[in-house]
Amino acid sequence: MSYEDEYDPLFDDPQDEKPQIFARRELVEIGHVPSEKRIVGRENEIQSVGQYLRPVVNDDAPSSFIIYGKTGTGKSLVSRHVAMRARASGERRGNRIGVVYIDCSQDSTETQAACSIARGLNEESSTGIAVPRTGLGRSHYYARLWDILDQRFDAVIIILDEIDRLKADDGEDNILMQLSRAREAGKTSVNIGIIGISNKINYRDRLNERVKSSFGDDELVFNPYDANQLRQIMEARRDAFVDGVIEEGVISKAAALAAREHGDARKAIRILRNAGEFAERNGYSTVREEHLDAAQKRAEVDRLQELLSGLTPHTKYALMGLATLTANNPEDEFRTSVIYDAYRSVCADAGSETLTLYRVRDLLREQSFLEIIESYHTGGGRGGGSYTVHQLLKEPEIVFECVDTGAEDE
Ligand SMILES: Nc1ncnc2c1ncn2[C@@H]1O[C@H](COP(=O)(O)OP(=O)(O)O)[C@@H](O)[C@H]1O
Ligand SMILES: [Mg+2]
Structure with missing residues (x-):
């Protein structure tokens, strides 16, 4: 039996009209060492x-x-x-x-x-x-x-x-x-x-x-880059994309977003790649400025996930506790004992034992090492004694997203 001369729409139809976004995607992979x-x-x-x-x-x-x-x-x-x-x-x-x-x-x-x-x-x-x-x-x-x-x-x-x-x-x-x-x-x-x-x-x-x-x-x-350098770094990778796919203003806006905390070229390149993937997935023929918000959020999530990889579940629970407090309160600094209570209810939800207050305080301090949290000792004022307060340096939603995703992966 031979179908040789026949036209089979199952395979012969030109692949649906999906626009091509990337030409050389490897240029926007982080590990790639460019020329x-x-x-x-x-x-x-x-x-x-x-x-x-x-x-x-x-x-x-x-x-x-x-x-x-x-x-x-x-x-x-x-x-x-x-x-x-x-x-x-x-x-x-x-x-x-x-x-x-x-x-x-x-x-x-x-x-x-x-x-x-x-x-x-x-x-x-x-x-x-x-x-x-x-x-x-x-x-x-x-x-x-x-x-x-x-x-x-x-x-x-x-x-x-x-x-x-x-x-x-x-x-x-x-x-x-x-x-x-x-x-x-x-x-x-x-x-x-x-x-x-x-x-x-x-x-x-x-x-x-x-x-x-x-x-x-x-x-x-x-030293960190300034927005102008970030823009040049991205311009020099423009050929990761099909000619003309990146709309006017996209690279400058991505550079400004990546320069926000400190001039981070990794974030810049990730934002650009994510924006391209967003356009690709959603069938856009160009990468537009409005794709950058989603791209930025994903870059933040990826970064936090990198930082969290290899940390113990309890560190994640403590972080969740702090994120919950931050999301639900006007203030953004919390004492260890307050975070500890929030941590315990996260543990309860997760069906997990709890560590001691001191252990949790140490875990929190370690996170300040990774630029996830800022922890410092404060004098406490008149008769207040001294104590440690912790502030989350990431958006709480990013933490919720990461820690959730982490749990699904396990
Ligand atoms: N000066 C630069 N010119 C071009 N690309 C850069 C430059 N600095 C960083 N990048 C790119 O940004 C990303 C992050 O850089 P990387 O060297 O991994 O930063 P770090 O190790 O300091 O975190 C990589 O994809 C890298 O190729
Ligand atoms: Mg590095």
Whole structure:
């Protein structure tokens, strides 16, 4: 039986008239490392990172440093970009440079991070060394890593992104200690340059003295972008979209939205992508200014979800408690004991046990670390004693949406 000559509307009809929105969607994916011509206004930072990496590339004493800056200031992008250039430059001169990028919010234990570093630098077919994803103890992952380094490279650059999210198996900064002192300790002859990236400016204070001393004193701080730079960053990705699809004014308005809290390029790019997806889903042929509100809201939800990932359910309950209070009261600062009551009723709804007041206060304080909450001690005035108050830095609806979504996913 053959249908060869027949016309079958089931398959042969031109795909419904859905307008095409994206031409190269990967250009508006956050993890994508764009080519240099799309990188806006980071010349000085690129120069500085290059300076730090020069000894690694030239087979001199390794250097390690930390980059600080708020979300979306180009820390990850610039580090990856410069590391890739360092590798290429080394190659041109016969120096074998390995580059590995670790996101410590994903690989959040030392063992996982050590495993990912070893896997990222390995090529089993050439080393004959197997690095299973699970099943080895930390020290075995390190041992294999040193072997891999010695076999394959003259120097390596290890980027530890979101390093403040690393939960230490054993001592806060053991991995930094291991990596930064490996050569000195005779474990490998390869130069190891480390780029630590943190959103928190005080991260270095938490480090142990020995680790601190192996990190240079200089720190690199990336400042937020202004609305004009955000606009240029988005303009340089316009070809993610089909020609002419983005309406006049959309990019400027998106830049203004993304500049609101601080100039966050991640938010800018997400807003643009979300707006495109909104248009696509709803059958619009262009991306319009009125699509930006939904796009912005989704960008906020995505961001909070990222921040919440890996947090315990009780942290989420405490956050829900605070969000409920914030939504239902004129004031926006609440004492720990008040939040604790709200937290308990969230737990009751969720059918969960409750933690102690002190534990919840600590959880709240930890959130202030992640820029979800602001917590501070207040004098309390005449005869008032002192106490801690907490303020939610996100819109309560965003929290409701995230924590709900989180629960559905589980
Ligand atoms: N100067 C820039 N030029 C072009 N794109 C940028 C720039 N800075 C950041 N971006 C883009 O914004 C997003 C967030 O940047 P990222 O480097 O991840 O920020 P951070 O690591 O500081 O949070 C990425 O998609 C990145 O490509
Ligand atoms: Mg980053």
